[in-house]
Amino acid sequence: MQVRRRVLPGFGLTMGITVLYLSLIVLIPLATLPARTLTMSWAAFRDTVADPRVVASYRLSLGASLAAAAVNAVFGSVVAWVLARYSFPGRRVVDALIDLPFALPTAVAGIVLTTLYAPTGWLGAPLAKYGITVAFTPLGVTVALIFIGMPFVVRTLQPVIEDLDPEVEEAATSLGASRKEVLLRVVLPNLLPAWLTGFALAFARALGEYGSVVFISGNMPMRTEISPLLIVTKLEQYDYAGATAIAVVMLTLSFGLLLCINGLQAWARRRVAP
Amino acid sequence: MGLFLVVPLVAVFAEALSKGFDAYQSAIVDPDAFAALRLTLLAAAIAVPLNLVFGLAAGWTLGKFQFRGRQLLITLIDLPFAVSPVIAGLVFVLLFGRQGWLGPWAIDHGFEVVFAVPGIILATTFVSFPFVAREVIPIMEAIGTEEEEAARVLGAGGLQLFLRITLPNIKWAVLYGVILANARAMGEFGAVSVVSGHIRGVTNTLPLHVEILYNEYNAQAAFAVASLLACLAIVTLILKAVIETRVQGVATVVEESAVEVMPWESKSAV
Numbered sequence: 001m002q003v004r005r006r007v008l009p010g011f012g013l014t015m016g017i018t019v020l021y022l023s024l025i026v027l028i029p030l031a032t033l034p035a036r037t038l039t040m041s042w043a044a045f046r047d048t049v050a051d052p053r054v055v056a057s058y059r060l061s062l063g064a065s066l067a068a069a070a071v072n073a074v075f076g077s078v079v080a081w082v083l084a085r086y087s088f089p090g091r092r093v094v095d096a097l098i099d100l101p102f103a104l105p106t107a108v109a110g111i112v113l114t115t116l117y118a119p120t121g122w123l124g125a126p127l128a129k130y131g132i133t134v135a136f137t138p139l140g141v142t143v144a145l146i147f148i149g150m151p152f153v154v155r156t157l158q159p160v161i162e163d164l165d166p167e168v169e170e171a172a173t174s175l176g177a178s179r180k181e182v183l184l185r186v187v188l189p190n191l192l193p194a195w196l197t198g199f200a201l202a203f204a205r206a207l208g209e210y211g212s213v214v215f216i217s218g219n220m221p222m223r224t225e226i227s228p229l230l231i232v233t234k235l236e237q238y239d240y241a242g243a244t245a246i247a248v249v250m251l252t253l254s255f256g257l258l259l260c261i262n263g264l265q266a267w268a269r270r271r272v273a274p
Numbered sequence: 275m276g277l278f279l280v281v282p283l284v285a286v287f288a289e290a291l292s293k294g295f296d297a298y299q300s301a302i303v304d305p306d307a308f309a310a311l312r313l314t315l316l317a318a319a320i321a322v323p324l325n326l327v328f329g330l331a332a333g334w335t336l337g338k339f340q341f342r343g344r345q346l347l348i349t350l351i352d353l354p355f356a357v358s359p360v361i362a363g364l365v366f367v368l369l370f371g372r373q374g375w376l377g378p379w380a381i382d383h384g385f386e387v388v389f390a391v392p393g394i395i396l397a398t399t400f401v402s403f404p405f406v407a408r409e410v411i412p413i414m415e416a417i418g419t420e421e422e423e424a425a426r427v428l429g430a431g432g433l434q435l436f437l438r439i440t441l442p443n444i445k446w447a448v449l450y451g452v453i454l455a456n457a458r459a460m461g462e463f464g465a466v467s468v469v470s471g472h473i474r475g476v477t478n479t480l481p482l483h484v485e486i487l488y489n490e491y492n493a494q495a496a497f498a499v500a501s502l503l504a505c506l507a508i509v510t511l512i513l514k515a516v517i518e519t520r521v522q523g524v525a526t527v528v529e530e531s532a533v534e535v536m537p538w539e540s541k542s543a544v
Contacts, residue, residue: 008338010436025399029369107484107485107500112497115289210467262345
């Protein structure tokens with residue numbers, strides 16, 4: 001296992017601490033989930049995870065998360081581009097504010113978004129005139145998920161755009177490429193891995209999000225219940241087996257996404273350092 | 275797009291002060307709110323140092339050494355990011371709850387975890403777990419091992435080496451990680467909500483207290499307490515911005531020195 005003799009001390013000690021602590025806090029607790037499911041019969045498991053109310057929650061969770069990640073992928077790349085390429089007064093303030101959804105506790109984000117987008121709220125009232133209700137609808141869930149997913153796309157794209165040399169684009173333009181061609185053939189191929197990573201990160205975060213969504217969604221069965229909420233509902237009814245079954249489905253999804261993200265990041269590294 | 279972010283922040287304070295300053299003050303000095311604040315601080319005061327020690331250990335192992343399974347270990351450290359906070363809470367209920375594996379034993383020995391303070395601390399530790407490690411591993415890796423090796427050759431002991439050479443190099447990254455971990459620890463809602471049982475004055479953290487007030491249609495008080503958490507967020511952002519400039523300073527130094535050692539460094543790394 002040892003490739004070359006280690007000069008630095010402390011490998012064994014720090015490795016021990018790392019693995020022990022990781023096991024105690026993360027691995028062993030998470031392992032209880034699949035282990036608990038094994039004690040359920042297959043039929044009971046299937047009945048729980050394929051229950052129409054649960055299926056409706058997957059559909060909302062996946063749909064709203066995808067929509068939110070897509071919106072963030074578009075607007076987030078615009079914001080990242082502006083922040084990376086242009087300097088303007090207040091740039092540093094805007095730059096710091098991008099992380100607000102990350103720093104603001106989700107419960108606070110939840111109640112403030114609900115108040116803002118309620119039919120009587122600052123933003124909800126003007127929208128209600130056009131017949132758009134945001135709070136307590138799937139749209140509200142999506143809005144909350146857009147808010148919390150914002151930083152992910154911006155933060156993954158920003159450093160990559162900063163590393164892009166504007167001279168390459170200028171060279172393409174001087175060789176006769178149109179603005180659209182430069183964007184499609186020069187800029188986008190370079191940004192693609194980071195862009196997909198940001199999208200996947202925002203999607204993964206949205207999928208598991210709970211705090212900011214429970215307030216604005218209204219939690220109506222079949223309509224605005226997200227999967228994490230159903231886990232909590234089942235727990236409150238002391239249906240531990242049911243909660244575990246849904247959690248295993250979600251954990252599998254998140255784990256798949258994590259693998260995708262790691263793959264994307266490895267791809268991005270290979271692209272950056274050929 | 276900036277508006278999309280700023281309006282909610284302004285609205286928190288506007289709603290909090292909507293009934294005047296006296297109502298704001300009374301919501302904050304309320305004994306339940308005070309107990310919630312104390313529990314939030316306690317949970318963060320235990321979770322963050324634990325994760326700091328872990329982050330430093332992980333940074334040393336994963337940043338300074340190459341070994342098989344290293345990438346897998348890094349992925350596992352990221353796991354708490356990918357897991358829904360609700361699931362994080364659920365696993366501790368499954369472990370330590372009355373029907374859990376360790377629950378009956380722990381309860382027999384007079385040690386309640388779920389619906390009690392230890393559960394909240396565990397859940398907080400779980401969700402703030404990766405932050406320090408994530409910041410420290412890449413910077414340790416980027417700085418490399420030459421300085422430490424030189425110190426070692428000159429006769430420095432392990433601890434001396436770490437305190438005098440490594441720590442000064444990584445201190446901003448560590449602080450950055452600690453601030454992020456702290457923000458997450460103090461603001462966590464989902465995971466803590468599942469294990470807390472919402473016992474007022476006992477197992478309520480600030481975010482949970484916000485929820486209770488809000489669900490009691492006491493929106494003004496909820497926003498008053500929420501404004502405390504919003505202040506925490508603002509302080510976090512400011513500190514983050516300040517430290518970022520420092521970290522970038524370190525990063526450019528690293529890049530410059532990396533250029534010099536590139537030719538043989540890249541060969542030995544592969």
